[in-house]
Amino acid sequence: MSSPVALIATAKLRREDIDAFTTWQGRHEAAAATFSGFLSSDLIPPGKDGHDEWTLILNFQTADQLTIWQHSAARASLIAEALPFFIGGNTGQAMAGDTAHDTSVTGVTGMIFSRIKPGMEGRYREWAVRIQAAQTKYPGYRGIYLQPPATSGKDATWTTFVRYDTRAHLEAWMTAPERATLLEEAEEFVDNMELVRLATAFPGWVPVNATTGQGPPDWKTALLVLLGLFPIVMLELRFLNPTFSAWNMNASLATFIANALSVAVTSFVTMRLFVRWFDWWLFPNAHRPADTTLKGLILLFMLFIGEIGALWWLLP
Structure with a gap:
């Protein structure tokens, strides 16, 4: 039985190219997600420990499926597009094992579970690219983990982990007018969105509002x-x-x-x-x-x- 495999890439960027890079990464993830065997993606920005590289992780079910993605024309085109952003790093090293959501990354995490209306997955992917690019601009951003549903159907759920270095910075993004505008737009193609955080006096019983990031009174x-x-x-x-x-x-x-x-x-x-x-x-x-x-x-x-x-x- 084949084991999951991860493609790990690193990138050193010019400061002025970070916004363009994060927008590119959203399209990069969306393209990889259309390939058979795709499990999840993870984007981890530089830390405060002298590490100055962004880390990109793509998880696939098997090495063969990852190889197909690596040799695809879609990936080659995307890599060529991103090369002007890089001043160092590597374009990917395959490693055995699923590196899904590295819990060693410090900070706080907002977990978002989304059910997409039938036939609207393409709209959701395009929207996800834009909201990912938006959240990277806010202070304390520590990365994002995105996992498409394992099965199709009305109960299929997309899982997103958004990481920031402090609760205050996560709260600033969750309550940002820019995010609220994007969530209003998503109502056209998202059937249900649930944000899980311990933000109420009854944690575990009541979720928080995915739009405001707040629990009910x-x-x-x-x-x-x-x-x-x-x-x-x-x-x-x-x-x-x-x-x-x-x-x-x-x-x-x-x-x-x-x-x-x-x-x-x-x-x-x-x-x-x-x-x-x-x-x-x-x-x-x-x-x-x-x-x-x-x-x-x-x-x-x-x-x-x-x-x-x-x-x-x-x-x-």
Whole structure:
């Protein structure tokens, strides 16, 4: 069975050519991604340790598939186009193993998962070239990792890791008006985009808005937690506590088990469902009515009343 293989290239650039190079790299990655066996690409800029070279990594499933890319006319044309940018480096060395997303690169990372509308992959690739070029201009940029979906279909997801040296610099890019404009443009061909960061008081339960880089207000998340937690606790009081009492279980241990079950059901069942169902309320955008928040509160109030009524006679 063939092992993944990586093509690693380095480049020393003139400062005035960096913008042109990063734009070129986006087209370089887009071209490589059209070849069979392409797995992912990684772009790592120079570090602060005296290292003055940019590093480009392309991962392919097999050495034969990488060889086809290396000998292709498309790659030859792109390399010829980029040569004026280089004052040093090498055009690529093949190495065994998948070097996907080198975690040794320091800094903080924003992880973006995108589902593309059917037949719009070409538009997405062209757009990705431009947004990659834009983010390199912001202070603290430490590189990007891009992985196309392994399979096709409506659930196929593109994975992007954007790295900056500090959380403040990552935040500056995530909230930049330039990025917001590009994301608005992407609505034409992106079906869903999710940004994963620990940027809320409920990390792991609620994602952040891919456009703003912010999570929903904590009070909204808290209401959804309550909506799911109340019936869980009531059912535990009715069915679980009598069982523990019959077993003469220590109160501390019984409470711990009940709390563990409550947290598990909340984390893996109720909040996952509620975040999906109340997405329109958690992340209202400019295209939604101004009274979206009020409508969500009214709906939640009705659901709370329904839960209380349904469980009114549950306990003796």
